[in-house]
Amino acid sequence: MTIFSKIIAGEIPCYKIAENEDFFAFLDINPLAQGHTLVVPKMEVDYLLDLDDKTLADMMLFAKKVGVAIKKAIPCKRIGLTVIGLEVPHAHIHLIPINSEADMNFHKPKLQLSADEMSKIAELIRSKF
Numbered sequence: 001m002t003i004f005s006k007i008i009a010g011e012i013p014c015y016k017i018a019e020n021e022d023f024f025a026f027l028d029i030n031p032l033a034q035g036h037t038l039v040v041p042k043m044e045v046d047y048l049l050d051l052d053d054k055t056l057a058d059m060m061l062f063a064k065k066v067g068v069a070i071k072k073a074i075p076c077k078r079i080g081l082t083v084i085g086l087e088v089p090h091a092h093i094h095l096i097p098i099n100s101e102a103d104m105n106f107h108k109p110k111l112q113l114s115a116d117e118m119s120k121i122a123e124l125i126r127s128k129f
């Protein structure tokens with residue numbers, strides 16, 4: 001079971017943003033920006049491009065809804081979407097509020113946010129659906 005499957009199952013806590021039958025979204029624990037969110041399929045597949053066409057298409061539509069809500073909650077120019085997947089072997093899309101290309105740089109130091117700040121960000125995004 002991957003760490004993301006454990007999060008989906010509620011065995012590991014997370015700051016949940018949204019969920020439907022097939023997908024789950026929650027705040028990245030080491031965010032590049034406030035509102036940095038991960039969208040994952042409940043189906044445990046390592047590599048995003050190994051997902052079947054329908055799951056991948058549906059995942060993008062789910063990510064769109066989540067990204068639109070993040071954009072309403074967090075002041076930013078755009079929501080950047082990226083896929084890395086080198087750390088956790090469970091397909092996921094990063095949704096990151098950005099104002100410049102440099103905001104997508106994963107080498108940047110991550111934000112140190114308190115549990116209270118993370119909870120408030122998650123609550124604010126949830127309120128924008």
Ligand code: 5GP
Pocket residue numbers: 003012014015026027028029030031038083084085086087088089
């Ligand atoms: P990637 O696999 O795309 O290279 O990176 C995995 C991402 O998942 C990282 O941004 C990391 O901060 C995030 N991550 C790893 N473990 C956890 C976790 O247990 N909870 C949460 N919320 N995020 C995690």
